[in-house]
Amino acid sequence: MISSTDRCLRFGQNAIILILLIILTDQVIGRIIRHFYFTQESGLYYRTTFAIDSTNADILVFGSSRANHHYVPEVFEDSLGLSFYNSGRDGNFLLFNYAVFKSIVRRYTPKILLFDVNPDELNYEKTDYERLSALFPYYKNHNEIRSTVELKSPFEKYKLISEIYPFNSSLITIIIGNLELNKSRKTDKKGYVPLENQIKDPLLHKIEPPKNSIDENKMNAISDIIKYCNTNNIRLIFIQSPMFAIVGKTTSSEYFEKVAWEKKAIFWNFINDQEFLHNPEYFQDQDHLNDKGAILFSKLVAQKINDLQTFHPLTLIGSKEMETTSSTK
C-alpha cells in the first residue's frame, strides 16, 4: 500500500516535470512568435512598433481610431515643413497613448504633439484597461510602459512572465503580417489609414455621452504629459476632432478646457464644427471622417498650428498662450 506521503511525492515529481515542460514550451513558442511579431511590415501591430521604436517625426498624433483616420501626414508636412507620423490606433485610448508617448519621448524629443481626445475620453471605462493588452509585446523591453500596463490588474506582471501570453489572440494577425496576404494592410501613409466610404445615414443625431465617473489614472496621465511637454519645450495640443453628431458638453471637454487654462496647454474643440456638421459627405460614419474630410480637417489644424507658431512661437509658451477654442457656433 502506497502511503499518503508517497502519493504526494509522486504528485510533486510529476507536477515539477509538467511545469518544466510547460515553461520550456511557453518560452520556445513565445520567442518564435515574438520574433515574427517584430518582423511584420504592415498592419496595426507594425504601426505601433514603428511609433514606439523607430519614428523620429517632428510632429506626432496620438489617439484612437479617430486620430488614426483624421490626421493626414502629407497635409501637415506640406503646410508646416515638418515630418509627421500618425500613431493613432483603433480601439485604444488615453492610457495606451500615454504609454506610447512615454516610449517615444524616452528616445527623442518631438516638436509638436497632437492628442486627439474623444468626448468621453476621461470617463472610467473597464475596456480601456482591458485594451492595454495591446502593449504586452513591448512590456519586456520597455521599462517605461510597465507601470501603465500594470494598471490593467495587479496580476499582470506575473502573467507576463509567460512568453506566449503577450501574444494572446494575435497569432493569425502575426502570420498575415509576415506573409503579407492582406494587401489592404499596405495602405497606411505614415501611420494614417484613410477611410474611403461615405456615411449611410446622413441624419444628424444628438448624443449625450454617458456620465461615467472621471478616471483618476487618466487625469494623472494628462498631468504627466503636460508637465513633460512644458519642461521639454514640446508644443502640446489636445484636439477634439469632428463628429457627425451634435454632442453635448461633456465632463471630459470641460476638464480639458480647465486643464488647458490652468496648466498652460492648448485645447481645440472641433466636435460640433459647423463646416463638418453641414457636410455629411466628409464622414464615413458618425465617429469617423473619410479621407476627404480628413484632408480638410488636417488643413484646418495645420493652419491653426501655423498661426500659433507665427503669433506665439514655442519659446514663449506661457499663460498668454493658453487657448481654448470651441468651434461650436
Add this chain to the structure above:
Amino acid sequence: MLFNSIHFILFFVVVTTLYFTLPHRFRWFLLLASSCYFYMVFIPIYILILIFTIIIDYYAGIWLEKTEGNKRKYFLMASIVANIGVLALFKYYNFLNNNLSDLMNSIGYNNIIPHLNIILPIGLSFHTFQAMSYTIEVYRGHQKAEHNFGIYALYVMFYPQLVAGPIERPYNLIHQFYEKHYFEYERVVEGLKLMLWGFFMKLVIADRLAIYVNAVYNNSSQHNGLTLLVATVFFAFQIYCDFAGYSNIAIGAAKVMGFNLMTNFNRPYFSGSISEFWKRWHISLSSWFRDYLYISLGGNRVSIPRWYFNLICVFVISGLWHGANWTFIIWGALNGLYLVFAIITETLRKKLNHFLFIDRITWLHTFFKIFITFLLACFAWVFFRAGSLNEAIEVLNKIFILKGPLFIGSPAFLIYSLFGILFLLMVELKTEYLNSKLSFFHHRRSWVRKFSYTFILILILLFGVFDGGQFIYFQF
C-alpha cells in the same frame, strides 16, 4: 469569485493545500469558511439571504424528522415558502410588477406598487433549489435530517457548486463531508484534468464565441439573417461551453479534494431527440424537475392530455427558473412543446423514416436525428439569447429570409471561433464514439498525457479570452 480569475486559482491552491494539511475534524469548518469568503467576494451582504434560508431549512429538516402526520406537511410548506419567497422577491418581483403595470395601463389604471432597485444575488436559483431538495428528501424519508448546522450550511454553500451548480442532492453530498479524504494521486490528477478542460471550454471557446454573439445580438436590428443564423449557432456552442466549462471546473475542484459531484453535461449536442437532449443538458436541473415536480404532478402515469400538460408545465417553470422574462418562458414552453410533438408524431416519424429509407442507413439516420435536434435547440436558443420577445421574433424573421452578406467583424477572431468549435466537436466526437481508441488525457504513456496537458494549456494562452468576465449561468 470567478473561476476564470487568478484570484480563484490562488484561492483554490490555498484551500486545497490547507484541506489536506488539516486534521479531518477541522476540514468542514475550513470548507465552510472558504465557501463564505468565495461567496462574499461578489456582494458580501447577500450572504445574509443565504444564512436566512439555511437556518429555516435546517430547522425545517429537524422538525420534519421529529414530527409525524399532517404537521410535517406544514413544515415542508414553510420551508418551500421561505425559499420560493426569497426567490420571488429577488428574482420575480419586478417582473411580475412590470407585467401588472402593463396590464393596468392597458385598461387605464396606474400601478402604484413600487419598483425595487435590487440586484439578483448570484446563483440564488441554484442554492435555493439545492436547499429545497434537502427538505423534500427529508419529508419523503429518503434522507435523515442533518443535525450538525455547520455541515448542513456547507451542503448549501460548498464553494465549487455554490453559484452555478451542479444542483446536488443531500443523499449524494452530505455523507461525503463526514468521510475522510486522503490525498489520492489518481483522483487529484483526474480533478485537475477536468478543471483544465473546463478552463479550455470557457476561455477558448465560450468567451471567444461571445465576442461575435454579443456584437451581433446586442445590435440585432442592424444585422441580416445569415449573420443572425451564424450568431445563433455560435450562441448554442457558447452557452454550452460556458456552462459545461463551469461545471467541469466545479466538479474537478471538488474531485481534487475527494468529493464526487454529479455529472451535469453529457455531450448534449449529440442527442438524437429533444428528450435525449434534456437527459444530457444541465442534468442536475432537469433531474431536479423530474424528481420534485414532474413526478409530483403525476408524470406520465396520468391521462394523455394531463401528461402533455405536465410536460409543458414543467418546462415553462424551468424556463422561468432561468430568468424573469417572457423570453425564458417561451424558451421553456417551446422545449415542452417539442417533447409533446415528438410523442404525438412518434409513429408517423418512424413510418416516414422507413418510407424514405433513412432508417436503413444507421449513420445517416443518427446524423439526421442529431441535426434536427440541434436545429430545434438553436431555434429555442434564439428566445433564450434575445433581450425581448419582439427582438426574438425579429431575429427569427430575418433568419428565415437569410439575406445579405455575413458580418465578419474581426476575421482572425472568427477563425479562432471556428477553430474552437471544431476542436470541441472533434474531442466530443471522439469521446462519444471512439472513447477507448483515442484518449490523450488518459493515455497509458505518461509523456503523451503530459504533452496533451501542455498542449491544452498553450492553446489557452494563445487563444483564450482573459477578460471575458462572468459565466452566463451566474445570473440565474
